Amino acid sequence: xxxxxxxxxxxxxxxxxxxxxxxxxxxxxxxxxxxxxxxxxxxxxxxxxxxxxxxxxxxxxxxxxxxxxxxxxxxxxxxxxxxxxxxxxxxxxxxxxxxxxxxxxxxxxxxxxxxxxxxxxxxxxxxxxxxxxxxxxxxxxxxxxxxxxxxxxxxxxxxxxxxxxxxxxxxxxxxxxxxxxxxxxxxxxxxxxxxxxxxxxxxxxxxxxxxxxxxxxxxxxxxxxxxxxxxxxxxxxxxxxxxxxxxxxxxxxxxxxxxxxxxxxxxxxxxxxxxxxxxxxxxxxxxxxxxxxxxxxxxxxxxxxxxxxxxxxxxxxxxxxxxxxxxxxxxxxxxxxxxxxxxxxxxxxxxxxxxxxxxxxxxxxxxxxxxxxxxxxxxxxxxxxxxxxxxxxxxxxxxxxxxxxxxxxxxxxxxxxxxxxxxxxxxxxxxxxxxxxxxxxxxxxxxxxxxxxxxxxxxxxxxxxxxxxxxxxxxxxxxxxxxxxxxxxxxxxxxxxxxxxxxxxxxx
Amino acid sequence: xxxxxxxxxxxxxxxxxxxxxxxxxxxxxxxxxxxxxxxxxxxxxxxxxxxxxxxxxxxxxxxxxxxxxxxxxxxxxxxxxxxxxxxxxxxxxxxxxxxxxxxxxxxxxxxxxxxxxxxxxxxxxxxxxxxxxxxxxxxxxxxxxxxxxxxxxxxxxxxxxxxxxxxxxxxxxxxxxxxxxxxxxxxxxxxxxxxxxxxxxxxxxxxxxxxxxxxxxxxxxxxxxxxxxxxxxxxxxxxxxxxxxxxxxxxxxxxxxxxxxxxxxxxxxxxxxxxxxxxxxxxxxxxxxxxxxxxxxxxxxxxxxxxxxxxxxxxxxxxxxxxxxxxxxxxxxxxxxxxxx
Numbered sequence: 055x056x057x058x059x060x061x062x063x064x065x066x067x068x069x070x071x072x073x074x075x076x077x078x079x080x081x082x083x084x085x086x087x088x089x090x091x092x093x094x095x096x097x098x099x100x101x102x103x104x105x106x107x108x109x110x111x112x113x114x115x116x117x118x119x120x121x122x123x124x125x126x127x128x129x130x131x132x133x134x135x136x137x138x139x140x141x142x143x144x145x146x147x148x149x150x151x152x153x154x155x156x157x158x159x160x161x162x163x164x165x166x167x168x169x170x171x172x173x174x175x176x177x178x179x180x181x182x183x184x185x186x187x188x189x190x191x192x193x194x195x196x197x198x199x200x201x202x203x204x205x206x207x208x209x210x211x212x213x214x215x216x217x218x219x220x221x222x223x224x225x226x227x228x229x230x231x232x233x234x235x236x237x238x239x240x241x242x243x244x245x246x247x248x249x250x251x252x253x254x255x256x257x258x259x260x261x262x263x264x265x266x267x268x269x270x271x272x273x274x275x276x277x278x279x280x281x282x283x284x285x286x287x288x289x290x291x292x293x294x295x296x297x298x299x300x301x302x303x304x305x306x307x308x309x310x311x312x313x314x315x316x317x318x319x320x321x322x323x324x325x326x327x328x329x330x331x332x333x334x335x336x337x338x339x340x341x342x343x344x345x346x347x348x349x350x351x352x353x354x355x356x357x358x359x360x361x362x363x364x365x366x367x368x369x370x371x372x373x374x375x376x377x378x379x380x381x382x383x384x385x386x387x388x389x390x391x392x393x394x395x396x397x398x399x400x401x402x403x404x405x406x407x408x409x410x411x412x413x414x415x416x417x418x419x420x421x422x423x424x425x426x427x428x429x430x431x432x433x434x435x436x437x438x439x440x441x442x443x444x445x446x447x448x449x450x451x452x453x454x455x456x457x458x459x460x461x462x463x464x465x466x467x468x469x470x471x472x473x474x475x476x477x478x479x480x481x482x483x484x485x486x487x488x489x490x491x492x493x494x495x496x497x498x499x500x501x502x503x504x505x506x507x508x509x510x511x512x513x514x515x516x517x518x519x520x521x522x523x524x525x526x527x528x529x530x531x532x533x534x535x536x537x538x539x540x541x542x543x544x545x546x547x548x549x550x551x552x553x554x555x556x557x558x559x560x561x562x
Numbered sequence: 563x564x565x566x567x568x569x570x571x572x573x574x575x576x577x578x579x580x581x582x583x584x585x586x587x588x589x590x591x592x593x594x595x596x597x598x599x600x601x602x603x604x605x606x607x608x609x610x611x612x613x614x615x616x617x618x619x620x621x622x623x624x625x626x627x628x629x630x631x632x633x634x635x636x637x638x639x640x641x642x643x644x645x646x647x648x649x650x651x652x653x654x655x656x657x658x659x660x661x662x663x664x665x666x667x668x669x670x671x672x673x674x675x676x677x678x679x680x681x682x683x684x685x686x687x688x689x690x691x692x693x694x695x696x697x698x699x700x701x702x703x704x705x706x707x708x709x710x711x712x713x714x715x716x717x718x719x720x721x722x723x724x725x726x727x728x729x730x731x732x733x734x735x736x737x738x739x740x741x742x743x744x745x746x747x748x749x750x751x752x753x754x755x756x757x758x759x760x761x762x763x764x765x766x767x768x769x770x771x772x773x774x775x776x777x778x779x780x781x782x783x784x785x786x787x788x789x790x791x792x793x794x795x796x797x798x799x800x801x802x803x804x805x806x807x808x809x810x811x812x813x814x815x816x817x818x819x820x821x822x823x824x825x826x827x828x829x830x831x832x833x834x835x836x837x838x839x840x841x842x843x844x845x846x847x848x849x850x851x852x853x854x855x856x857x858x859x860x861x862x863x864x865x866x867x868x869x870x871x872x873x874x875x876x877x878x879x880x881x882x883x884x885x886x887x888x889x890x891x892x893x894x895x896x897x898x899x900x901x902x903x
Contacts, residue, residue: 145776146772158761
């Protein structure tokens with residue numbers, strides 16, 4: 055690898071009103087280099103992307119592209135210099151074919167009036183061949199998987215003459231195997247001299263793919279090092295600026311498996327099967343226990359908990375709650391036997407946008423707070439205030455609309471809503487996705503408190519390995535719809551679990 | 563793997579199959595239905611509507627909905643007729659088509675400029691113009707139907723390329739204006755498939771934000787769509803007036819929705835991004851065939867709308883079932899967000 059510089063930014067400053075987004079940031083990216091850019095929300099990552107793509111103008115600082123100085127880039131200059139951003143939405147037309155999606159942007163920039171379809175297919179084929187020849191050129195993009203759409207977006211950028219591709223959280227919607235395929239492509243691009251800025255919060259992936267990692271915190275660059283020289287823990291510390299104390303584990307008393315009698319298990323699941331998602335799943339959950347279920351995207355954990363919450367119907371197997379066999383035909387059944395479910399898509403499924411914090415807390419128990427169908431707003435209000443206090447929710451008042459709260463506080467409202475309902479079992483599906491690291495730690499503490507004080511049995515679904523290892527008493531690892539391993543708290547390290555998680559899949 | 567082409571073919575194919583089977587069923591009960599004369603009559607009855615449908619197609623593809631095209635057709639044809647009468651024009655339909663097409667395109671352009679200048683969706687603006695053009699006709703031009711025809715238009719109703727004699731219908735034939743439809747359909751097909759603006763319509767309808775991002779002038783594309791829509795409406799108005807042998811200030815009033823229905827049956831989506839020339843023509847023909855079949859089957863006038871309505875509901879329910887995924891899961895944040903946009 056020759057280290058010829060492609061891009062260098064020097065002392066970039068950018069403020070929005072009173073907020074300093076970037077405060078004197080400098081770095082460079084060489085040709086054919088893969089640089090991981092890491093930082094929490096608000097660290098300045100997205101502002102940097104927007105400055106490089108010409109959306110924002112820096113207040114101060116220089117941008118050099120192959121030595122050419124720019125005080126600011128316009129979007130057109132940025133594209134002319136070969137800088138392309140693959141956004142999370144991929145910027146594609148779902149109703150047009152792969153070939154057209156690849157060819158159209160260039161045709162427009164060339165100021166064409168007519169479409170030469172033969173040429174469009176030819177150039178699209180040539181470009182796509184550079185990364186993934188298995189996508190059909192005349193497939194409608196809307197019918198493709200997220201991973202395939204991403205490849206089309208990359209091909210479109212390449213055909214447009216991309217020499218520096220910025221990927222904004224590119225692995226969010228991908229399964230592990232698709233991530234492997236993406237990494238393969240990124241390495242190919244590297245071989246062709248294309249530079250990649252891999253913007254992600256998944257430190258493990260950054261460590262895996264990047265040559266060098268740059269970490270932003272509060273608008274400054276706090277780390278810029280060759281990936282082989284830093285470990286994930288160091289990256290995390292630089293990202294957050296402090297060591298996140300893992301949750302308090304003292305004073306817990308967990309019934310050891312096998313010692314307790316059948317009746318003392320809160321939940322027993324036996325041979326639960328729903329093909330093709332999962333099969334032959336058996337596990338137990340005690341009062342006050344936090345059980346983690348982890349695995350790659352698509353290993354079946356999502357469908358498993360949806361089955362426990364009555365959304366999906368199992369094909370076989372039994373579910374026992376407090377020793378009694380239960381049939382969960384729908385969500386109403388699940389609620390009746392004491393299940394609560396915190397969905398992974400908080401905004402669309404967890405909260406009622408436009409409603410106050412108090413209303414959001416009260417929604418599960420609204421019938422208890424009303425008489426003759428009329429809701430007593432004073433009771434709703436005091437319930438809201440009670441949980442704001444108890445869960446330490448940061449909000450101006452119980453009347454504030456929920457969307458004005460931060461992600462972490464919204465999530466606490468969703469949890470409060472379930473505690474108010476009083477379930478025996480609470481299923482948490484990705485409770486800290488998209489929540490910044492500090493609030494994450496508080497949610498972890500809350501989960502532990504619910505288990506130890508309220509004696510809830512908690513099932514935590516997450517692919518965030520440090521999270522499941524620090525919060526859970528026990529962790530089940532799922533692969534391709536089966537539970538393949540079980541670990542007690544402290545039994546396995548993060549690295550080891552990560553390797554376990556990906557080992558088999560990459561071997562297939 | 564499905565492609566744009568196969569999907570649209572399938573929608574067009576479904577409509578074509580339905581057309582054939584409806585004709586076959588009606589033919590069993592009423593054999594006289596299956597004849598060239600019936601076919602030619604149905605073609606003549608569909609011509610103006612098919613042309614209007616082709617006009618509104620690019621607007622729908624761009625993800626906009628226009629309801630004013632019928633009133634644009636009425637205004638353009640009525641104004642053209644009165645202008646040419648005053649000038650003492652006695653020639654054929656050619657000048658009528660050109661002038662009315664120009665007036666129509668200008669009307670469409672005005673609406674397009676207003677909608678894009680003030681960043682409004684086309685739909686509410688078109689509601690205003692729907693009333694406006696009919697209002698101009700009745701209030702400014704003339705409130706009464708005009709039966710005076712120039713020499714060149716007398717007998718235009720029965721200007722056939724091929725004539726047939728039918729025991730039930732009598733003398734009928736394939737009308738000359740079918741050629742106009744074919745030419746316009748061909749031009750529209752070329753425009754949609756081979757021009758960057760035509761592809762831009764699909765792009766804007768598929769994802770407007772991205773179309774802007776890659777450098778399409780979305781406002782210009784919508785103005786072009788509405789101008790074409792107006793031109794086609796103007797042409798359709800003159801053709802229908804010539805068939806009726808009179809020019810009415812309230813031509814086509816109340817028929818906007820059946821044209822839109824026809825285009826949607828043909829595979830266009832009110833959400834934009836989809837639609838084809840062939841589908842549009844088949845959709846118009848479908849409505850025409852169903853309506854005529856009900857007459858042949860002896861369904862009383864007052865029941866026809868009821869039956870047609872039921873058939874449409876069934877058609878749309880059936881096509882939505884066809885397109886649904888097998889298992890329904892709560893949408894996942896990642897993939898759901900993309901498809902839901």
